[in-house]
Amino acid sequence: MTKDIVPISSVVLFGSGNVATHLAKALNDSGIEVRQVYSRTPEHAYKLAESKQVDAITRLSEADTSADLWLISVTDNAIEQITSGLPPFKGIVAHTAGSIPIDVLSGFSNYGVFxxxxxxxxxxxxxxxxxPFLIEGNNEETTRRLLKLAGVLSAKVSKADSSVRATLHIAAVLSCNFVNHLYTLSADLLEKHGLSFDYLTPLIKETTQKILYLSPREAQTGPAIRNDTEVMAKHMERLSGNPSVQKIYELMSNEILQYHKTTGD
Known part of the structure; x- marks a missing residue:
């Protein structure tokens, strides 16, 4: 007989950036007690804590050891620094990073990824x-408790080990971070010629909507997939004053052409 899952009802949140700010609100709104917010920058800790009416701390030694969960939501390269400065803790310690393995928290008895x-x-x-919330725990009970907490926040909760998360994180960088940088370059190009980025927003919306019912491969359009060398040559010439964007244009065009040749599209 499987024993009942003890719910996580109290959290200490380490971090004050984008993810920590969102999680503080989501947890509070869902009835989970956020007892403390930590940041090494006092004004950041106090600003987030005040907005959620919780305590702010600026020393790791002040972390509430009676909480159920310590949730570390800082930049990837700061996780080890945080964990090395924390006092002993019998509850669950979890981080929120997609590309950092669970093992970084192995100094604790119960640890995981949220x-x-x-x-x-x-x-x-x-x-x-x-x-989607992707969950991993170092033991069955920790995993179940983190899954239950995630289920309070979202309808899309699943287990995902470090290898799965790493793959998903790479895909997210390609499809989100890189694409957004292309938006930035497009905006700069338009601005240079006195044009508004607003011209592109209907195109971006339609492109995004299409991949909800077509695969990205099926939705691909443009001169590269058509191997329209004349148009691409004109674009390359027009970008001659911006060699970094010209290089990206050439690389992406060649990649699209070769990919669709290989897949037979």
């Missing part, structure tokens, strides 16, 4: 019910 698979900005409100 990864919201979504791009988050402080200024944007998110419907957490649609956000």
């Amino acid at each position: 990864y919201p698979f979504q791009t988050l900005s402080k200024e944007r409100n998110i419907d957490y019910n649609d956000v």
Whole structure:
């Protein structure tokens, strides 16, 4: 007989950036007690803590050891620094990073990963019910408790080990971070010629909508997939004053052409 899962009802949150800010709100709104918010920058800790009416701490030694969960939501390269400065703790310690293995927390008895698979900005409100949460724990009980907590926030919760998360994180960088940088380059190009980025927003919306019912491969259009060398040559010439963007254009065009040749499209 499987024993009942003890719910996580109290959290200490380490971090004050985009993910930490969103999680503080989501947890509070879901009735989970966020007892403390830590940041090494006092003004950041106090700003987030005040907005959620919780305590702010700026020393790791001040972390509440009676909480159920310590949730580390800082930049990837700061996780080890945080964990090395924490006091002994019998509860669960989890981080929110997609590309960092669970083993970074192996100094604790109960540890895991609580990864919201979504791009988050402080200024944007998110419907957490649609956000996939990817969960891993170092033992069955920890995994079940983290899954249960995630289920309070979202309808899309699943187990995902470090290898799965690493693959998903790479895909997210390609499809989100890289694409957004291409938007930035497009905006710069338009601005240079006195044009508004607003011209592109209907195109971006339609492109995004198409991949909801077509595969990305099926949705591909443009001169590269048609191997329209004349148009691509004109584009390359027009970009001659911007060699870095010209290089990206050439690389992406060649990649699209070769990919669709290989797959027989």
